[in-house]
Amino acid sequence: MTKNIPKAYEPAEAEKKWYTWWEKQGLFQAHPGSGKAAYSIVLPPPNVTGSLHMGHALNITLQDIIIRWKRMQGFDVLWLPGTDHAGIATQNVVERHLAEQGKKRTDLGREKFEQIVWQWKEKAETDILNQIRRLGCSCDWSRNRFTFDDGLSRAVREVFVRLYQDGLIYRGEYLVNWCPRCTTAISDLEVEYEPTQGKLWHIKYPLKGSSDFVVVATTRPETMLGDTAVAVHPEDERYTHLTGRTVILPLMEREIRIITDDFVDRKFGTGVVKVTPGHDPYDFEVGQRQQLPIVKVIGEDGRMTEAAGRYAKMDRYEARKGVVADLEKQGLLMKVEDHSHNVGHCQRCETVVEPLVSTQWFAKVKPLAEAAIRAVKEKQTVFVPENYEKIYFEWMHNIHDWCISRQLWWGHRIPAWYCPDCGEITVAQEAPEICSHCESRSLEQESDVLDTWFSSALWPFSTMGWPDQTKDLQVYYSTNTLVTASDIIFFWVARMMMMGLRFMGEVPFRTVYFNGMVRDEHGQKMTKSRGNVIDPLEIMDEYGTDAMRFTLAAMAVPGTNIPFSVSRMAGYRHFCNKIWNAARFLLLNLEHEEPVTEEEIDELWREENRLEVEERWMLSRLQKIISDTNENFEKFRFHEASNQLYHFFWHEFCDWFIELAKVNITSHDVRKQRRASRVTAYLLETCLKLLHPFIPFITEELWQQLPHLGDSLMIAPYPVAHQEWVDLAVEKQMGGLQELISAVRTARAENNIDPRKRVPLQLLCNDEHQSFLQSQLHHLKNLAQLDQVEFVSNLERGGIRVQGVSRMAEFSLILDEVIDVGAERQRLIRQINRFETSVQQLQEKLQNTEFLHKAPEQVVADARKRYEEVVEQLRKLKEKLNGLSRP
RNA sequence: GGGCGGUUAGCUCAGCUGGAAGAGCGCCUCCCUUACAAGGAGGAGGUCACUGGUUCGAGCCCAGUACCGCCCA
Secondary structure (H helix, E strand, O other): OOOOOOOOOOHHHHHHHHHHHHHHOOOOOOOOOOOOOEEEEEOOOOEOOOOOOHHHHHHHHHHHHHHHHHHHOOOEEEEEOEEEOOHHHHHHHHHHHHHHOOOOHHHHOHHHHHHHHHHHHHHHHHHHHHHHHHOOOOOOHHHOEEOOOHHHHHHHHHHHHHHHHOOOEEEEEEEEEEEOOOOEEEOHHHEEEEEEEEEEEEEEEEEOOOOOEEEEEEOOHHHHHHOOEEEEOOOOOOOHHHOOOEEEEOOOOEEEEEEEOOOOOOOOOOOEEEEOOOOOHHHHHHHHHHOOOOOOOEOOOOEEOHHHHHHOOOEHHHHHHHHHHHHHHOOOEEEEEEEEEEEEEEOOOOOEOEEEEEEEEEEOOHHHHHHHHHHHHOOOOEEEOOOHHHHHHHHHHOOOOEEOEEOOOOOOEOOEEEOOOOOOEEEOOOOOOOOOOOOOOOOEEOOOEEOHHHHHOOHHHHOOOOOOOOHHHHHHOOEEEEEEEHHHHHHHHHHHHHHHHHHHOOOOEEEEEEEOOEEOOOOOEOOOOOOOOOOHHHHHHHHOHHHHHHHHHHHOOOOOOEEOOHHHHHHHHHHHHHHHHHHHHHHHHOOOOOOOOHHHHHHHHHOOOOOOHHHHHHHHHHHHHHHHHHHHHHOOOHHHHHHHHHHHHHHHHHHHHHHHHHHHHOOOOHHHHHHHHHHHHHHHHHHHHHHOOOOHHHHHHHHHHOOOOOOOHHHOOOOOOOHHHOOHHHHHHHHHHHHHHHHHHHHHHHOOOOOOOOEEEEEEOOHHHHHHHHHOHHHHHHHHOEEEEEEOOOOOOOOEEEEEEOOOOEEEEEEOOOOOHHHHHHHHHHHHHHHHHHHHHHHHHHHOHHHHHHOOHHHHHHHHHHHHHHHHHHHHHHHHHHHHHOO
16 A cells, blocks of 8 residues: 655644634534533633733643543533633733833723723734634634623623622722722732831830830831821730820821720730821721721822821832931931831732722622532532642631722723712613612713622623523533632632622532643743743644643643643653654555444454454553543543553553564455454554543544544544453463563673574473463564574573573573673673562561561462562572573 | 641652552663654663651651741731
8 A cells, every 4th residue: 555654743734734624513512402411611711911821721731631531422512712801911911012102091091092902802812712722722612702792791790780789799998909000909819928128117106295205116107197096905014004195196296096906916016006097907907996097198199198298299118218217307216127028019010009098899708708618618619639628718718808899991890870969879780871869860980890800700600691591501500620720719719609609509610620830840930031931832833732732731730830841842742753653654554444343343352362462462451541541531630641641652552562563464464464453453543532632633633544433533432441351361471471572682682682683592481381472482583583482491501692581481592602791690690689689578578477467368469479489580590690600 | 927738760750549669851882673763672870858656568647857839817
């Protein structure tokens, strides 16, 4: 047969070809009316801020692996894709972009700015979706969604209105985290703390009507301008005499009281603390408890307010300097110490966050959290790895109200309208014509938008058409699995749990698999400044998508980060090439055109002597790998599944099976050739099926070239193990043969015998082994490069010999040229040393009566058997060594 | 301050229910044998961080110590 198959796999063309074809054939589509069991995953929507990174590549690959596996298992799968409008992040990216052109959003106005962001979104979304396609992902593109599209926006309004009506959303003036650069409130989660080397200023606050004073310690002296009290611990005996007295706030000359409160840490500073309810979360709480006035001295722009007196309009850090200098001048600065403390930064722009009092919208999530905790406790949703449960519970139990309003332009505008006439608020899904309280017609909509995570929280059901009762919701909700990065467990997973339970009455997903973070090969975070960022597109171009996917899967150990190694990926590109060439060999020798069925193989299996030993062995081993792979998938052990398949394909199927089967596959005996190539085709096809979820392109490309049933490997049935094809006896026999061949090869290599030279061999073994080896002589000769093989009752000692031992037989290689006796001696001594260690260990074990009594029978029996074998081999090796000394 | 994870070959990491220490890359020797040199055959290299405990048996379980990393406050 003349076939022209390239020697190396070229991914680029195959990837493009098959992806387009799969999509065109509609193979990615879900069929809710099919009546088949459903399996669904919603894609964590990437932000439309830019392009995908390795973290996305990992996350998306793992989902595709699961989805392809389930699809092949016959499920009606839905993998629903989409993107996230990512409010603050996208607004910032676009603003930076505008800044490069010397423009500001405020110059453009809200409407114009929104238009520009939409344009940005269109471009970014297209890029992202194409990147997902490049990864080979089999998402149902007909259901692609966007968190800010009409349907999802409607769901957002519905949820907002219902939570408001249920009293779970309220508006009020509280202390929030404020980013002076983004000029918006942000939630607690959006603040990132960094240990910072700062100072601790000790300031004297004079007591009213006395020359005495108290000393307070603070890390933020500028906030003293807003102090409305000084506090000590109620049980702090150093200060009991001061309770209730008044101090004069320096610089402001304001009279403030000395109060007591449990929150004071007696060990911090002097044990006397200033209380600034307007700019510190703890102080705010004290202020609420003790009804202290709030003085807001720092404004939304990070500059001091009028309330800061002569510091007004100064930047907060300028003000700090000024305050310190003035205190010093007045002799009120007692001392300054170095002090390390955590400073909160805006997650999106790294500006130091300012806690300040502001009117915002909040969601009361505690009641929702209770149901979400229960659901995980009851295992309605299972976390993989399990230890994320703890992290989740910890956060959920201590959950605080969620600040959901943002002073941004890009996002879902809060569906609340203010009435200037009566001052009341109307909250509604659609813009109301009149005020629901006074029927005034001059309503104004809230200008704030919602936290972007508010809409993400609805993703599992809003994407399926909620609040309408759709077929998709009915069939695919709850989704089966969520695959997500662990760093958004609170931002996203926890909130989806709460919203899903609240509005759907069911958990949003049955399993949450947390994937690790992709790091560089030394475990370092990939950052632009380190210059170690790997772009998935670039490496897909260079190594192929399949190689990248396989690498990610092979390294995806649950609960660990992934130190992505390019050299390792190169290894997996070689693996792809290995698959290519194994298939190439078979295809070049394949004479039949009809697909091979399981029935056909089963028939051969049942018939006595129809299959060669290596065929029975390989089929038997295949069953083990099939059941292991399915089991590993069930447990999300992708690294185990991929590593096992790698080893099986390369080191069992290629290194041994194909080498053994070669004779028959290339035989001129048509009957033999045909059977061998059909069995091999079956084995190869099964391997391609097993590997398809990991490496979809190369497997489809090769499968299409094999005679096959069905249109695409994508929808071929995933292999299921046949227990009746497991033949442990034949596995043992093959093991013996392999060991003997390896022993001969080692003996040859260590004696530098020309690998091409065929050498005669003598074998000494028992009758049972002899009859087996006799039947496998052709294999022995081929794989160990042997000439004549002779069974003897005594190994000849004369002449030039290299001798060796395996479990099945002793052997002697008969050479006609001088060997390196010294090297051979060394080799034997090394082997003897190894065996002696084993003998010693086993001896100790077997002399231990406790072991004999308490260990399971099987373990003891195994140890005994192994001991006998090892002792026997050791004896033989020693004999060889002695023989070697003789001339 | 509280919690979690890690420490196994030169490097990066596996090791799932405790029962003969593994992979990839790198290194050494030989071989371009008509599937594959992106290949084949063989080889070197490990007190599984430390201390104690449980067990017939510990890389794996328990306690403590040291160092590294992450999360929360």
